[in-house]
Amino acid sequence: MRYFHRTSLPIDHVLTEADNYFGHRMARDETDGSNRVFTGTIGRISVAVRAEGGHYTLITVETDQVGESEADRVAKRFLSVVHNVAQPDHVLRGSY
Secondary structure, X not given: OEEEEEEOOXXXXXXXXXXXXXXXXXXXEEEEOOEEEEEEOOEEEEEEEXXXXXXXXXXXXXXXXXXXXXXXXXXXXXXXXXXXXXXXXXXXXXXX
């Protein structure tokens, strides 16, 4: 599955958030500039970050699992956490 999120956070900040969030759950497998790959018992999750539209950063999170797997829930939760960092008044909802 592949998920997208656009944020106002800079690329470096998003990558730091990814390292902190996924680093506790999974092993960092690959690192390439603005890309991260994490692997664990739940599967493989890749995070790609790029500048988009001047002030925005596009985050693409991809899992090697089918929809609604544990890896997908972890990936979607990461995007919610990033949204909350950018907008602290945002209320996190959902069971993932």
